Amino acid sequence: MKEFSKSSKIGIIGAGTMGSGIAQVAASAGHSTILFDVDPAVLKKAEAALKSLFDKLIEKGKYTRDQADQLLHRISFSTTMNDFHSCELVMEAIIEKLEVKQSVFSQLEKIVSESCVLATNTSSLSVTSIAAACTNPERVIGIHFFNPAPLMPLVEIIPAISTHENLPISLKQLITDWGKSVVIVKDTPGFIVNRVARSFYGESIRIHEESWEGIPSGTIGFSTIDWAMKEIGGFKMGPFELMDLIGNDINYTVTETVWTQFFYDPKFKPSLTQKRLFEAKRFGKKSNIGYYNYSLPQPFPAALKDLVLAEKIFMRVVSMLINEAVDALYLNVANRDDLDTAMLKGVNYPKGLLKWCDEIGAQIILDTLNGLREFYDEERYRPSPLLKKMASENKKFYS
Ligand code: NAI
Numbered sequence: 001m002k003e004f005s006k007s008s009k010i011g012i013i014g015a016g017t018m019g020s021g022i023a024q025v026a027a028s029a030g031h032s033t034i035l036f037d038v039d040p041a042v043l044k045k046a047e048a049a050l051k052s053l054f055d056k057l058i059e060k061g062k063y064t065r066d067q068a069d070q071l072l073h074r075i076s077f078s079t080t081m082n083d084f085h086s087c088e089l090v091m092e093a094i095i096e097k098l099e100v101k102q103s104v105f106s107q108l109e110k111i112v113s114e115s116c117v118l119a120t121n122t123s124s125l126s127v128t129s130i131a132a133a134c135t136n137p138e139r140v141i142g143i144h145f146f147n148p149a150p151l152m153p154l155v156e157i158i159p160a161i162s163t164h165e166n167l168p169i170s171l172k173q174l175i176t177d178w179g180k181s182v183v184i185v186k187d188t189p190g191f192i193v194n195r196v197a198r199s200f201y202g203e204s205i206r207i208h209e210e211s212w213e214g215i216p217s218g219t220i221g222f223s224t225i226d227w228a229m230k231e232i233g234g235f236k237m238g239p240f241e242l243m244d245l246i247g248n249d250i251n252y253t254v255t256e257t258v259w260t261q262f263f264y265d266p267k268f269k270p271s272l273t274q275k276r277l278f279e280a281k282r283f284g285k286k287s288n289i290g291y292y293n294y295s296l297p298q299p300f301p302a303a304l305k306d307l308v309l310a311e312k313i314f315m316r317v318v319s320m321l322i323n324e325a326v327d328a329l330y331l332n333v334a335n336r337d338d339l340d341t342a343m344l345k346g347v348n349y350p351k352g353l354l355k356w357c358d359e360i361g362a363q364i365i366l367d368t369l370n371g372l373r374e375f376y377d378e379e380r381y382r383p384s385p386l387l388k389k390m391a392s393e394n395k396k397f398y399s
Contacts, residue, residue: 002117002170004088006030011090011112013037013081013104015046018121019093021149024050027074028150029178034087036078043077050075081111089174091143093121101125102133109134117167119143123194124257127187128160137162143171144191146346154346155180156191181345183338189261192334192342194254196353198268199320201251204229204239205271207313220304220313222291227302228310233318234350240291243274244284248291252278266380267324318356319368323384325353326362329397330386336397354397362390 010026012019015037023035023046037043054068063071076083081104084090090108094100101120108118118140120130131140142158155175159168172182185191190198204225226238243251252274259268277283277290284290292300325339334342340352357365366383373381390397 001166002115004170004174007032008088008174009034009086011036011081011084011087013090013092013108014094015039015042015077016093017147018145018149019091020046020050021147022091022093022121022145023075024053024150025145025178025180027071031074033075034078034083035075036081036083038079040079043079047077081108084108084112084116087112087116089117089119089171091119091121093145096122096124098125098129101130105130105140106133109136115139117141117171119171121145123191124189124254124261126160126189126261127158128162131160131162138164139167141167141171142187142191143175146193152346153179153181154193154342155182156185156193156342156346157182158185158187158191160187181341183334183342185338185342186331186333188331188333190254190258192328192339193346195258195268195333196321196324196328196339196343197347198255198258199324200229200239200317200347201243201274202255202269202271203317203320204313205273207316209271209273215309220309221302223300224302224304224309225313226300227305228313229317231307232310232314236348236350239317244290244292244294247283247286248274248277249281249283266378267382269380315368316372318360319365319372320381322353322357322360322365323369323387326357326387326390327384329354330384357387357390358396358398362387362395366391 008031010031010033012023012033012035015035019035023033026033035046050072054063054072057063058065058068090112092101092104094104101122105118120127120142121144122130122142123144127142131137134140137160140160141163144156144158146152146154157168157171168184172184175182183192189195207225208220208222222240226240229235229238252270255268255270259265259270262268281287282289285294288294328334329336329339336354340354343349343353366387369381369383
C-alpha cells in the first residue's frame with residue numbers, strides 16, 4: 001500500500017484557479033509543493049495572489065508572519081515538469097481537454113519515479129480515458145477538489161477502472177489528514193455532486209418555464225422558487241441564486257456534459273432557458289445579470305409567498321434529488337455515507353439526501369415521482385428500482 005507522509009513532495013500542474021488553490025492546501029498541510037504552469041505569467045500571478053492572500057490573513061490574525069512565510073516557502077514555482085522527479089504525488093489541474101491532459105500525463109510518466117501517483121482534477125472527463133494514455137494506468141486516479149479548494153471541504157476520489165485497488169484508501173488517508181471530507185466515487189459522469197445536484201437546477205427551471213398549477217408560464221418567478229426552496233427545504237441558497245453565483249456558463253456546460261455522457265438520459269436534459277442566458281452572456285453575478293439583474297436593489301423578494309405552492313415546488317425538486325441519490329446508491333456509484341457527505345459538504349445541502357428520504361418516506365417520494373411521470377409521460381421521472389424496493393418493503397437507509 002502506497003504511504004504518504006508530510007515529507008512527501010507534491011507536484012501540481014496548472015497554476016490557474018484550481019491548481020493554485022490545491023497548492024495552498026498541500027503546503028498548508030506541511031508538504032513541499034511544486035506548482036508548474038506552461039505560462040510564466042500565470043505563475044507570477046499565482047505567486048503574487050498567494051502572497052497578497054496571506055498578507056490579508058495575517059491582518060485578520062489567522063496567521064503570524066512567521067507561519068505565513070514558512071507556508072509560502074514550501075511552494076516553489078516552476079516552468080518545467082522535470083522538477084517533479086522527486087514527487088510522490090502529482091495532481092493535474094489544466095485546461096479541460098482530453099487530448100491535452102493525455103499528452104501531459106504521458107510526458108509526466110517519463111519524468112516521475114515509478115512510485116509516484118498521478119492524479120487529475122477533471123470535473124467532466126472520464127478518469128479512465130486519461131489513465132489510458134499512460135503505460136502504467138494503475139497509478140492514475142481522479143482527485144476532484146471544489147472551487148475554492150482551500151475553503152471547500154469536499155474532495156471526491158475517483159479510481160479509474162485501471163487504478164490499483166489500494167490507491168483510493170491511501171489517498172483518502174492523505175487528504176483526510178489535510179482536513180478535507182473525502183468520498184470515493186465510481187468513474188461515472190459528474191461523479192457524485194455534479195450528477196446528483198443536476199435536478200436542483202433543471203427541475204426548478206422547468207417549474208419556471210411551465211404553465212404550472214394553473215399559473216401561466218413564467219409567472220412562478222425565480223425569486224418565488226428560490227424562496228420556496230429556502231423556506232420549506234432549508235437550502236442556504238435557492239437554485240437561481242446559486243446558478244447565478246456558479247455562473248450560467250459553467251452550470252450549463254456541466255449539465256450538457258453530464259447529459260451527453262449519460263447517452264442523453266432525459267433525467268439530465270439541459271434547459272433552453274439556461275442555454276439562452278449562456279448565449280446572451282448573462283452568466284450571473286460575474287456579468288452583473290443572469291436570472292437576476294444585480295444592478296437592481298437586493299435582496300430580490302419573492303413575488304408570491306404561497307406556502308401551499310412552495311410545498312409543491314419543494315416536493316417536486318427534492319423528490320428528483322432524492323431519486324438521483326438513491327439511484328447512485330443502487331448503481332454503486334458511492335456508498336450511503338459518501339453520497340450524503342458529498343451533498344452536505346460539496347453543495348452545502350441542509351441534509352444528506354438519503355437521510356432526507358428516510359425522513360419524508362420513500363413511499364411519498366415514489367408517489368411524487370409517479371405522479372410527475374404519469375402527468376408528463378416522460379422517462380425523466382422514472383423512479384430508481386431501489387426507491388421502489390425501499391417503499392414496498394417500508395425500509396429506511398439509516399436504521
Ligand atoms: P484555469 O483556466 O484557471 O487554469 C488552467 C491552467 O492550466 C492555466 O494557468 C494554463 O496556463 C495551464 N495550462 C494549460 N495547459 C497546460 C499544460 N499543458 N501544462 C501546464 N499548464 C497548462 O482552469 P481551472 O478552473 O483551474 O480548471 C483546471 C481543471 O480543474 C479543469 O480540469 C477543470 O475542469 C477542473 N475543475 C475546475 C473547477 C472550477 O470551478 N474552476 C472545479 C473543479 C475542477
